[in-house]
Amino acid sequence: MFEKHCRVCGIEVKKETEVKRFGKHFCNDEHANQFGAKIAEDERREEEYQKWHPRRDGCC
C-alpha cells in the first residue's frame, strides 16, 4: 500500500505525482524546493550557532 505524505503540507502524496527529494516525499516540486530551502536555513542557523558556541574538543 502506498501511503506517503508531503513533508510540507501533509497532503497524501499520490504515486503518480510523487516528488522524492532528500529521501522525503512531496506533493509537488514547489514543496520539495520549499523543504530544501528550510534545510538550507536550518544548516545556516546551525553554522551560526557553532560560530558563537564552538565545541571545545580536546582542549583543557
Ligand SMILES: [Zn+2]
Ligand atoms: Zn505539499
